[in-house]
C-alpha cells in the first residue's frame with residue numbers, strides 16, 4: 001500500500017513543517033525536502049508546533065528525515081507539495097525524476113493552478129488537490145504556530161488519502177468538490193494582500209470595519225468574476241460565500257459575534273503573503289488576484305480594486321522594505 005510508505009513533504013516551510021511535524025508526531029515515517037537554512041534550524045532546535053488553543057507538540061530532529069537532496073523522494077508513498085506556487089514547476093520536475101510512479105501527490109497550496117501544473121509535469125501519476133484553511137506562522141528557532149482553526153480538505157480518491165493523512169490535531173477531510181473548495185479558498189485569500197499591505201495582524205484587521213469593507217469590496221469583484229465564468233466557489237465555513245461581503249460590512253459587535261462562532265483566530269495570525277513581504281520574497285499575488293483578474297478579463301467583468309491591489313503589492317515587492325503599512329484609504333487611493 002502506498003499509504004504504508006513514507007510521506008515526503010516537498011518544500012517544507014510554514015505549512016510543510018507544521019503538517020509534516022504533526023504526522024511525524026503520530027509515528028508516521030516523514031521526510032522533509034528542505035532548504036539548508038530550514039535543515040539547520042530543525043537540526044539545532046527540533047520542531048515546536050504550537051496551536052491557537054494553547055496546545056503544543058515537541059519533536060526532536062531525529063523524528064524526521066531532513067534533506068535538501070530530492071533523492072529523498074525515492075521511497076515516497078505520498079508526496080505533500082507545500083512550496084509557493086512559483087516553485088511548483090521546479091519541485092514537480094524533482095518529484096518526476098525521483099519519486100516512485102505510484103506515489104500519490106497532494107498539493108496543499110493556495111491558488112487554483114498548481115494541480116494542473118503538477119499533472120502536466122507528472123503525467124500519469126495520481127495528483128490530488130488539497131486546501132489548508134488554517135494559518136501557520138514560522139516564528140523562528142523551530143517553532144511553527146497554527147493561529148487559526150479549520151480542517152484540511154483533500155480531493156476524494158479510492159485510497160482514501162485524506163484518512164491516511166489524518167493525525168491527532170490534524171484532520172483531513174475527503175471532498176467531492178475540491179475544485180469548488182479551492183475557488184472558495186481563493187476568495188478568502190484575496191485578503192492575503194490586504195494583510196501584507198497593512199502590516200496589521202489578521203485578527204486586528206478583521207476587528208476593524210474599514211478593513212472589512214475593503215475586503216468585502218474586493219470579494220464582491222471576485223465573486224462577480226467567478227459567477228460570470230460559471231464557477232461556484234464552495235465555502236469552508238457554514239456561511240455561504242455569497243453572503244460573506246454583506247456580513248463583512250456589518251458593524252463590529254454583530255460581525256465579531258458571528259466570526260467567534262465560525263472560526264478561531266489568535267493575535268499571532270498573519271497571512272503567508274505578509275510573511276513573504278517581511279522576508280523579502282516574491283509573493284503569490286499573480287496566482288491569487290492574478291487568477292481572478294484573468295477570469296474577469298475573459299468574462300468582461302470590471303475588477304478595478306483588485307487591479308490596484310496587485311499594483312501596490314508589486315510595488316512593495318520591488319521596494320523590498322517589508323510590509324508598507326498602508327491604510328484602507330491609501331489602498332483605495334482616496335487618502
Ligand SMILES: NC(=O)C1=CN([C@@H]2O[C@H](COP(=O)(O)OP(=O)(O)OC[C@H]3O[C@@H](n4cnc5c(N)ncnc54)[C@H](OP(=O)(O)O)[C@@H]3O)[C@@H](O)[C@H]2O)C=CC1
Nearest residue numbers: 011012013014015034035082083087109110132135136272
Ligand atoms: N502559511 C500559511 O499560513 C498558509 C499557506 N498556504 C499555502 O501553502 C503553500 C506554502 O506556503 P508556506 O508554507 O507559507 O510557504 P513557505 O515559503 O513558508 O514554505 C515553502 C518552502 O519551500 C522551500 N522550497 C521551494 N522550492 C524548494 C525545493 N525545490 N526544494 C526544497 N525546498 C524548496 C522554500 O524555500 P525558499 O523560500 O528558499 O524558496 C520554503 O522554505 C503556499 O501555496 C501558500 O499559499 C495555505 C494556507 C495557509
Ligand SMILES: CC(C)(CO)C(=O)C(=O)O
Nearest residue numbers: 133134135270271272273
Ligand atoms: C489561512 C490564510 C487564509 C491566512 O490568510 C492563508 O491561506 C494564507 O495565509 O495564505
